[in-house]
Amino acid sequence: MASLPALATDRLTLRPLAGEDGAALHAAFSDPGVMKYWSGGPHETVEQTLAYAAENAAGEPYATWAITEDGGEALGWVTLGRARQGVAEIGFILRRDRWGRGYAGEAAQAVLAHGFAEMGLHRVFADIDPDNAASIGVVVRLGFRLEGRLRQAWKTHIGLRDSLIYGLLKDEYRT
Template structure:
């Protein structure tokens, strides 16, 4: 599976992506707000093994894709759409980028493309995302792509020895922002 934007290619991960993935997945600054990482080399290997196996499952519920900068043909991050309920047509989206790719609009571009895919191709009704309330960059991305704040989950995750809150954002199929946003 491949999805294209003006500047990005979203494609399946390959075993040969290990070095590029590990560069951002092992970075403490990149993983500061995530509920995983920083990755060891074996964590990165496990991730790549899982997502390449998930890519061949039927029916497929996990779409974890490499984010590739087309101009430089460089893997700069990961984006994922995970169907959490087929009966309720719900999924969750998440993304992470190498810190050298922050602030350039890549996360928004990739996320809006995956919203299109989820609503238009998979027929989903609702796509949600969570983020740390202190992660201003991620809240900007979610707002920019038209997702709406639905709630604040207090002490939702126990990460790195402390309780962390999460904000919940979502978009619905009948009025999703991706409808009016060019791919």
């Protein structure tokens, strides 16, 4: 994957994720509340989060940006995982102390704009646990539509879980 550009919003700077961001991101990835609906459970060690961040920073199939307020410390991330040509899955995570400020939606909006305009995407989807009301709210506010439910699609640390699939097409996207 080509080098990712930094993306700016009114309040945030999104920069390419680096493996060393795992140290700052451990606050999110070790928090049971933040990780409740993630596909894996809370991380037990900083080394585990460093390895996970390095994997996601490596490029294909992930384009992952660190969410920062000023280009510095990673507060979370937003990712576009390439599913196939022109199609990507969006995902995001944010430290609990930054919840409720609209950061996840603001960061996702910037990444969607880049994905549709610069990466040649025609479709972006989100795979969300049905009980994850906060993430559902983010994607609905961005214009995603509920497309379906996959029963017992994930075996996670909290058991077998359904997935709700939300989709957004390029011609439906509003900046």
